[in-house]
Amino acid sequence: MDLSLRWLSDYVDLGEKSPKEFCDALTLSGSKVENYTIEGSEISNVVVGKVLSLERHPDSDHLWIVQVDVGEEEPLQIVTGAQNVVPGALVPVAKDGSTLPGGVKIKKGKLRGVVSNGMMCGLEELGLTAHDFPYAIEDGIFLIEEDCKVGQDIQSAIGLNDCSVEFEITSNRPDCLSVLGLARETAATFGIPMKEHTPNVKGCGGDVNDYLKVSIEAPDLCPRYMARIVKNVKIGPSPRWMRERLRASGVRPINNLVDITNYVMLEYGQPMHAFDLRYVNGGAITVRRAKNGETMMTLDGIDRTFTDEMLVIADEKGPVAVAGVMGGEYSGIMDDTTTVVFESANFKGSSVRKTAQKLGMRTDASSRYEKGIKAGSCDVCVQRACELVELLGCGEVIDGVIDVDHSDHTEPLVPFTPDWINHFLGINVPEEQMRSYLNALGMPVDEQNNIHVPYWRIDIEHKADVAEEIARLYGYDKIPTGMMEGMARGIVTKEQNFENKVNEAMRAMGCDEIMTYSFLSSKEYDKIQMPADSKLRRSVTILNPLGEDSSIMRTTTIPSVLDIISRNYNNRNPKFWCYEVGREYLPVEGQQLPNEDSVLTIALYGGNADFYTLKGMVDTLFGVIGLCDADVSPCSDNPTFHPGRTAIYTKDGEELGILGEIHPAVCKNYSIGTKVYLAKLHMKALYQLSSADKTYHPLPKFPATTRDLSLLCDKDLPVIQIEKVIKKAAGSLLEQVALFDVYEGKQVEEGQKSVAYSMIMRSPKGTLTDEEADRMVAKVLKQLETIGVTLRQ
Numbered sequence: 058m059d060l061s062l063r064w065l066s067d068y069v070d071l072g073e074k075s076p077k078e079f080c081d082a083l084t085l086s087g088s089k090v091e092n093y094t095i096e097g098s099e100i101s102n103v104v105v106g107k108v109l110s111l112e113r114h115p116d117s118d119h120l121w122i123v124q125v126d127v128g129e130e131e132p133l134q135i136v137t138g139a140q141n142v143v144p145g146a147l148v149p150v151a152k153d154g155s156t157l158p159g160g161v162k163i164k165k166g167k168l169r170g171v172v173s174n175g176m177m178c179g180l181e182e183l184g185l186t187a188h189d190f191p192y193a194i195e196d197g198i199f200l201i202e203e204d205c206k207v208g209q210d211i212q213s214a215i216g217l218n219d220c221s222v223e224f225e226i227t228s229n230r231p232d233c234l235s236v237l238g239l240a241r242e243t244a245a246t247f248g249i250p251m252k253e254h255t256p257n258v259k260g261c262g263g264d265v266n267d268y269l270k271v272s273i274e275a276p277d278l279c280p281r282y283m284a285r286i287v288k289n290v291k292i293g294p295s296p297r298w299m300r301e302r303l304r305a306s307g308v309r310p311i312n313n314l315v316d317i318t319n320y321v322m323l324e325y326g327q328p329m330h331a332f333d334l335r336y337v338n339g340g341a342i343t344v345r346r347a348k349n350g351e352t353m354m355t356l357d358g359i360d361r362t363f364t365d366e367m368l369v370i371a372d373e374k375g376p377v378a379v380a381g382v383m384g385g386e387y388s389g390i391m392d393d394t395t396t397v398v399f400e401s402a403n404f405k406g407s408s409v410r411k412t413a414q415k416l417g418m419r420t421d422a423s424s425r426y427e428k429g430i431k432a433g434s435c436d437v438c439v440q441r442a443c444e445l446v447e448l449l450g451c452g453e454v455i456d457g458v459i460d461v462d463h464s465d466h467t468e469p470l471v472p473f474t475p476d477w478i479n480h481f482l483g484i485n486v487p488e489e490q491m492r493s494y495l496n497a498l499g500m501p502v503d504e505q506n507n508i509h510v511p512y513w514r515i516d517i518e519h520k521a522d523v524a525e526e527i528a529r530l531y532g533y534d535k536i537p538t539g540m541m542e543g544m545a546r547g548i549v550t551k552e553q554n555f556e557n558k559v560n561e562a563m564r565a566m567g568c569d570e571i572m573t574y575s576f577l578s579s580k581e582y583d584k585i586q587m588p589a590d591s592k593l594r595r596s597v598t599i600l601n602p603l604g605e606d607s608s609i610m611r612t613t614t615i616p617s618v619l620d621i622i623s624r625n626y627n628n629r630n631p632k633f634w635c636y637e638v639g640r641e642y643l644p645v646e647g648q649q650l651p652n653e654d655s656v657l658t659i660a661l662y663g664g665n666a667d668f669y670t671l672k673g674m675v676d677t678l679f680g681v682i683g684l685c686d687a688d689v690s691p692c693s694d695n696p697t698f699h700p701g702r703t704a705i706y707t708k709d710g711e712e713l714g715i716l717g718e719i720h721p722a723v724c725k726n727y728s729i730g731t732k733v734y735l736a737k738l739h740m741k742a743l744y745q746l747s748s749a750d751k752t753y754h755p756l757p758k759f760p761a762t763t764r765d766l767s768l769l770c771d772k773d774l775p776v777i778q779i780e781k782v783i784k785k786a787a788g789s790l791l792e793q794v795a796l797f798d799v800y801e802g803k804q805v806e807e808g809q810k811s812v813a814y815s816m817i818m819r820s821p822k823g824t825l826t827d828e829e830a831d832r833m834v835a836k837v838l839k840q841l842e843t844i845g846v847t848l849r850q
Contacts, residue, residue, distance in 0.1 A: 128208020235326030
């Protein structure tokens with residue numbers, strides 16, 4: 058909504074307040090200002106000049122040398138090619154050093170050897186059109202007919218100095234899509250009186266019922282329809298004050314009758330329409346549902362086909378307007394129009410919205426109706442339109458008003474509960490102060506402590522709504538920081554604490570957190586080489602997807618993360634380590650909603666990342682969350698991963714996740730030209746198997762004893778299995794076991810490998826003797842023989 062501050066001054070007196078002060082105050086009181094623009098601010102050093110004389114340029118047959126009085130001691134000499142300049146005319150003169158809209162700078166120069174000390178401006182140079190000044194021509198100099206003085210700044214001379222403020226109006230406040238609504242907000246914000254205006258129509262006699270009949274066949278979609286007739290219409294341009302206000306509000310002036318309907322819509326927020334009565338066949342209007350297949354050409358020249366869900370304004374031959382959206386081609390005001398019907402009606406917002414959407418139309422009228430306008434504004438708007446007709450002298454208003462009213466006139470009441478409001482907001486505002494706020498908003502409180510809600514405030518239904526009104530006028534900045542009384546206090550659950558711990562650990566290891574969409578295309582499963590018979594291909598299908606690429610809910614996060622990896626790689630990011638705690642959606646037979654499993658996905662490339670870098674990160678994470686003794690086993694049957702560089706994490710038989718190098722073919726599908734390492738871990742399993750308990754161990758008092766073991770085993774035996782046997786056989790005296798060498802070569806038989814471990818042993822009771830250490834090593838070797846591991850000789 059663009060608001061003209063000059064127009065606003067009809068209702069409230071802002072005094073010496075600057076536009077910035079006005080915008081700041083209105084924003085703080087709940088009417089958010091996007092920006093403000095002062096008309097003509099791009100124009101400087103342009104004044105009104107009077108043409109004194111003209112003479113032909115000696116070296117040109119189309120240039121004129123013009124002497125112009127600009128209120129200085131000497132007239133300015135200007136060379137121009139315009140042919141409509143005459144002596145005595147008032148013109149805009151851009152002097153040497155002036156600026157024009159678009160950053161254009163005017164400097165003194167020469168045209169074919171003759172000095173020109175500036176430029177005379179046309180409408181286009183000033184950022185105007187013939188709609189702003191209908192008497193001017195667009196392809197020549199602007200010959201000013203306004204009441205102004207020589208040397209006067211052009212902005213004030215032609216009214217190009219209004220301030221337009223752009224508001225962001227929320228959908229629950231359609232009343233603020235009007236000058237009057239924002240005037241109420243301004244009066245309440247600054248605590249200044251509101252200058253009300255009641256339209257007064259004199260009339261010229263006659264009876265409106267002799268001209269038009271109105272009936273409503275769909276009162277559920279049109280609660281009220283009002284109309285008045287204006288005869289002897291004189292079509293012409295609107296007066297300058299009206300054109301200026303429309304221009305500042307972002308509306309192009311057209312002619313007096315059309316401008317009146319736009320003016321009333323902007324002033325009151327109620328859309329209006331004007332019909333040419335001669336095109337209302339039979340002199341009767343019916344508001345009804347359209348018939349399937351009915352057609353009509355709208356004002357924009359497009360044929361529209363209707364369904365029986367749409368509401369139309371019809372005469373005896375068929376539709377003449379789409380209710381609340383746009384009129385028909387022959388319903389508009391034309392140059393030879395003589396008798397006009399002013400329509401002020403109320404239409405159901407949801408009906409207007411659906412109709413506009415289905416027809417592919419969105420107008421100022423439909424955007425207002427769809428937010429929910431009450432029928433109470435119909436009367437004042439039709440009267441205001443007729444008042445303006447008489448004020449502009451562009452027609453004679455027939456006596457009488459057609460009013461077909463099925464609307465509910467019951468005034469809503471909301472209890473006034475000052476103690477509850479103070480308790481709810483955590484403030485201490487006196488009751489009288491609250492009453493003054495509500496009175497300023499047009500919501501008086503009666504003796505029974507009921508608030509009378511006016512028809513324009515559709516958003517006030519409960520006492521919480523009233524509390525919001527009190528809070529914004531009291532000042533959000535004055536409300537002390539803290540939880541509102543009576544509100545439930547949020548807590549962080551154990552699961553949330555666990556997730557936070559995982560997030561902190563991943564960031565500490567140098568990974569960036571990413572967030573991906575939960576939906577994708579089924580083609581992504583092919584890109585990760587998911588088997589055709591995989592149960593993960595059975596996905597939840599979205600009923601109203603944004604497109605084919607987002608038509609199903611993912612059953613694995615891998616495609617989403619690889620897409621991010623691909624984007625970074627192809628944007629030439631040399632290193633990218635990332636993670637995401639996301640969800641997978643797994644359908645359940647006989648269940649409408651899928652299971653939403655939370656998974657941690659880690660992906661790396663670059664920065665010397667390899668399989669062991671990723672495994673080290675996973676092991677570090679397990680240490681942070683207190684998950685000990687997880688088993689790792691090789692995995693070669695997952696086609697998304699490299700068959701020889703993939704492993705599965707398990708604990709007590711439960712799978713925790715998978716990690717490994719992404720298969721080269723999968724990388725190629727994602728246009729990734731480097732090795733990518735990825736791990737996917739199940740958050741629920743990690744949480745259930747984790748431990749937050751920390752055990753304190755004092756520093757050892759006795760020295761440790763170390764033994765190294767060089768062992769022979771089958772090439773395919775996982776070293777983690779060897780470690781588990783060593784730990785179990787050594788018992789509590791084993792402090793640490795570490796693999797420090799793996800060898801396959803000439804000194805080792807084919808099909809075998811040599812592995813070397815370092816065992817650190819320590820007793821809390823005293824220094825271990827060699828005999829005790831040797832007995833422990835012998836026990837370990839004996840147990841290793843059970844899995845085919847022997848001491849290397």
